[in-house]
Amino acid sequence: MSLLDGLQSLGHGTLSMLARMGRAGLFLGRLMPSLDMSLRRPGLVVRELYASGVLSFVIVAVSGLFVGMVLGLQGYITLSKFNAVNSLGVVVALSLVRELGPVLTALLFAGRAGSALTAEIGLMKSTEQLSAMEMMAVDPFRRIIGPRFLAAFIAVPLLTLIFDAVGVFGGYLVGVAMLGVDNGLFWSAMHGAVSFRADVLSGLLKSVVFGFVGAWIAVFNGYDAVPNASGVSRATTRTVVNASLAVLGLDFLLTAWLFS
Amino acid sequence: MNSSDNSSSQIDADQDPPLVQIEGLTFRRGQKVIFDGLDIDIPRGKVTAIMGPSGTGKTTLLKLIGAQLRPQAGRIRVDGVDIHRLGGRALYRMRRRMGMLFQSSALLTDLDVFENVAFPLRENTRLPGGVLRTLILMKLQAVGLRGARRLTSSELSGGMARRVALARAIALDPMMIMYDEPFTGLDPITLGAIVALIKRLNDGMGLTTVIVSHDVPETLGIADLVYVISQGKVVARGSPETLQQTDSPWVRQFMRGEADGPVPFHYPAPPYLEDLMGDAP
Ligand SMILES: Nc1ncnc2c1ncn2[C@@H]1O[C@H](COP(=O)(O)OP(=O)(O)OP(=O)(O)O)[C@@H](O)[C@H]1O
Numbered sequence A: 001m002s003l004l005d006g007l008q009s010l011g012h013g014t015l016s017m018l019a020r021m022g023r024a025g026l027f028l029g030r031l032m033p034s035l036d037m038s039l040r041r042p043g044l045v046v047r048e049l050y051a052s053g054v055l056s057f058v059i060v061a062v063s064g065l066f067v068g069m070v071l072g073l074q075g076y077i078t079l080s081k082f083n084a085v086n087s088l089g090v091v092v093a094l095s096l097v098r099e100l101g102p103v104l105t106a107l108l109f110a111g112r113a114g115s116a117l118t119a120e121i122g123l124m125k126s127t128e129q130l131s132a133m134e135m136m137a138v139d140p141f142r143r144i145i146g147p148r149f150l151a152a153f154i155a156v157p158l159l160t161l162i163f164d165a166v167g168v169f170g171g172y173l174v175g176v177a178m179l180g181v182d183n184g185l186f187w188s189a190m191h192g193a194v195s196f197r198a199d200v201l202s203g204l205l206k207s208v209v210f211g212f213v214g215a216w217i218a219v220f221n222g223y224d225a226v227p228n229a230s231g232v233s234r235a236t237t238r239t240v241v242n243a244s245l246a247v248l249g250l251d252f253l254l255t256a257w258l259f260s
Numbered sequence B: 001m002n003s004s005d006n007s008s009s010q011i012d013a014d015q016d017p018p019l020v021q022i023e024g025l026t027f028r029r030g031q032k033v034i035f036d037g038l039d040i041d042i043p044r045g046k047v048t049a050i051m052g053p054s055g056t057g058k059t060t061l062l063k064l065i066g067a068q069l070r071p072q073a074g075r076i077r078v079d080g081v082d083i084h085r086l087g088g089r090a091l092y093r094m095r096r097r098m099g100m101l102f103q104s105s106a107l108l109t110d111l112d113v114f115e116n117v118a119f120p121l122r123e124n125t126r127l128p129g130g131v132l133r134t135l136i137l138m139k140l141q142a143v144g145l146r147g148a149r150r151l152t153s154s155e156l157s158g159g160m161a162r163r164v165a166l167a168r169a170i171a172l173d174p175m176m177i178m179y180d181e182p183f184t185g186l187d188p189i190t191l192g193a194i195v196a197l198i199k200r201l202n203d204g205m206g207l208t209t210v211i212v213s214h215d216v217p218e219t220l221g222i223a224d225l226v227y228v229i230s231q232g233k234v235v236a237r238g239s240p241e242t243l244q245q246t247d248s249p250w251v252r253q254f255m256r257g258e259a260d261g262p263v264p265f266h267y268p269a270p271p272y273l274e275d276l277m278g279d280a281p
């Protein structure tokens, strides 16, 4: 009996997940053409970019600094065993640019701005603000959801660049300023070994993908929320969980594709 | 205009096709049948009241007229066109001509009072700033909230929010306004002013008005035509006078606010005693 119950709830869960993925696909199909208003009125996007991007700036910068410092320390300990501390700059920069920058920024963004985006849209739905807009002949997809999606999509790669830069600085602080790695070698080795196309652009491409998927998940979960308090709170959680899993899974696929 | 003109236009008005024609409307939510072959005509330029007990689907009906919900059968024609056949831009063009006051007010929470009323104008027109401001101040003056224009929507009481929503609903000067429970949560003075405003908008600007309400005296006071709906059907139709003199037990019960009668006060449920003794969740 309990086995059957378990199977039944498993089947039910799978079906509702598949149904949600279908709705997410349809949602995206409706979202894309409605971005025309965001392109015609960039002011709308800039406002949202401020809300989601600038507010995530602090957490991204602080995290980047710490991650860079940890990389500097760990790298130094390992490299000193092989008498290769002069390559510290390379290790820090490559780790950040290829992996940690895009992935951690996307995770932080999902937790900070993605969840807020879901809650905002979910609340607008549950208080009938989206309905009221439709009746005022304003398409909520074009006026509300589109600009928010676009802003989040743009914000992630920009924040990734900030994370990378601050992280490299953190590695420099620990490696050069504290542990005494040669300043000139730190930078010149980094300069020589990090390729703009293969490393920086690939990392940025990752963050573009993460930004797209994260923004899509956030606005979709808000729009798809059951319109009441517990529905919105569940949607918010779902945004963070789904976006994090999607980022980590996609990171593996993208790494396999870009760096092999 | 001389009197013969007047009388001929009067006849024309009566022969005009209704602004909203609802024919055989059937709408279900899951298993629950909300409308079952509903027929309603809403004449142009008049105040039509749609009344019925709570939970009969009055709000649902307005959402069907605004094409936010799709019926399973039947059709709704607004100004001659089947509104559920319209898509995209055509639907939005039509909605620009329909105002709607939401039962929950549904103000935009990140905007203040002024910007809430300005929202439909800013989004749908290209009025220069000065004209826009004048227009909005006029709408706010009409609902008595010109002085409250810089309050945010969280600083408003329920009744004030209702009035802001009303100002917003008339901002685009629509051909028809649908009011969902416009009288609830208003103090007597505001109530009188709002009733008068609705009447004035209707008569002065030639609007078509649909009022959904269960406040019997206020609604009957300004309605030209009243529909009473219950359990998915129209149970009575007529002028307020004829309805008050009706001998239909349904309508009498509703008009006098009696709990016992053919219109059930209770949501469908198993017998009370059985339920109390049983263990159903
Ligand atoms: N989103 C929904 N999902 C499922 N059922 C709903 C939903 N919204 C409303 N209903 C059901 O539809 C019926 C009609 O609801 P509606 O809100 O139209 O009633 P109403 O006549 O406006 O009532 P009131 O006078 O209390 O506002 C109710 O029985 C309600 O249970």
Ligand SMILES: [Mg+2]
Pocket (backbone or CB within 6 Å): B058, B059, B060, B103, B180
């Ligand atoms: Mg209602």
